[in-house]
Amino acid sequence: MTSRFLPDALEGAVDLHVHSAPDVDPRRFNDIQLATEARNAGMGGLLIKSHQNSTVERALLVSQVVPGITVRGGLVLNETVGGLNPRAVELAVKLGAAEIWMPTRSAQNHRRHHGQSGGLSVLDRDGRLTDETEEILRIVAEGGCILGTGHLSPEEVSILARRAKEAGVARVLITHPEWSATYYSIEAQRRLAELGGVYFERCFVSMTHRCGHTPFATIERAIGDVGVETTVLATDLGQPDTPAPVDGLRDYAEQLRASGYSADDLRRMMCLNPAALLARSERAIPA
Numbered sequence: 001m002t003s004r005f006l007p008d009a010l011e012g013a014v015d016l017h018v019h020s021a022p023d024v025d026p027r028r029f030n031d032i033q034l035a036t037e038a039r040n041a042g043m044g045g046l047l048i049k050s051h052q053n054s055t056v057e058r059a060l061l062v063s064q065v066v067p068g069i070t071v072r073g074g075l076v077l078n079e080t081v082g083g084l085n086p087r088a089v090e091l092a093v094k095l096g097a098a099e100i101w102m103p104t105r106s107a108q109n110h111r112r113h114h115g116q117s118g119g120l121s122v123l124d125r126d127g128r129l130t131d132e133t134e135e136i137l138r139i140v141a142e143g144g145c146i147l148g149t150g151h152l153s154p155e156e157v158s159i160l161a162r163r164a165k166e167a168g169v170a171r172v173l174i175t176h177p178e179w180s181a182t183y184y185s186i187e188a189q190r191r192l193a194e195l196g197g198v199y200f201e202r203c204f205v206s207m208t209h210r211c212g213h214t215p216f217a218t219i220e221r222a223i224g225d226v227g228v229e230t231t232v233l234a235t236d237l238g239q240p241d242t243p244a245p246v247d248g249l250r251d252y253a254e255q256l257r258a259s260g261y262s263a264d265d266l267r268r269m270m271c272l273n274p275a276a277l278l279a280r281s282e283r284a285i286p287a
Helices: 031-040 056-065 086-095 107-113 131-143 152-165 186-193 216-226 245-258 263-280
Strands: 014-018 045-048 071-074 072-076 099-101 147-148 171-175 198-203 231-236
Touching: 014 198, 014 231, 014 245, 014 263, 031 045, 031 056, 031 245, 045 056, 045 263, 056 071, 056 086, 071 245, 072 086, 072 147, 086 099, 099 263, 131 216, 152 171, 152 186, 171 186, 171 245, 186 198, 186 216, 216 245, 231 245, 231 263, 245 263
Parallel strands: 014 045, 045 071, 072 099, 099 147, 147 171, 171 198, 198 231
Antiparallel strands: none
16 A cells, blocks of 8 residues: 655654753743644644653643643653652653653763763663663553653663563663764664664754754664654654754655655554554553
8 A cells, every 4th residue: 555645744644752841941832732723734742852851740641631642741860850750751651651761861971971070870880770770660660651861872772772672671662872972883783673572762953053953864774774664753852943843854854755764654654653542551540
């Protein structure tokens, strides 16, 4: 069956990485505006993300206010929620979190990239996962959530992802592998892909001034070398000085289509892969 998916029609597209208000960082849209814009563009779903706090509760409310689109939330394990805090993860999972992200702005790797000291690591001094990280993996595995790698270093993620698979985590999503702070070589990506159930979230924002203008060719080459079947196209947009998320996703599709990727390739990366990740993270929410 031939796909009807076209780069100028976002029907069924799912963005697993988008920012909206309320937030301490300026955002282009609030949650309701974002969901409405995405629904009106024909998109099938969103996963809203905050570096500071849980978006699970917000997503639950938005889903009731804006019908016709799936809206999910998650939790980033930064210092504002206690860092690598199993109890915070446990609560988020009980409420229906779609994704649990490892630290982003609180990550030691993130801070080093920006010339700062301190920060969180999932590894202890002996290079093993901390007890808290091990417990978080257990909770994520039992809850069926996506495990997002956040802004950890590729070296940390190599250990984390292998242990996650051993612990029963079905899906690991590597956060923007083309951004310089979290850059993974093609060989490193291939090794991770061999674990099975590991996907790569290739974000539009990496190509903007926000992330040092990563060349489009870098992302295009990574998709070709690592595979469409493990790629998720997301935006990581929502900042006032970047394109609107819907516009960014459409532009992304147009660039990839122009570079030779088929309509079915785009549907796989923008619709089927992310939708499957969200669907498999569904869980009953307590009354």
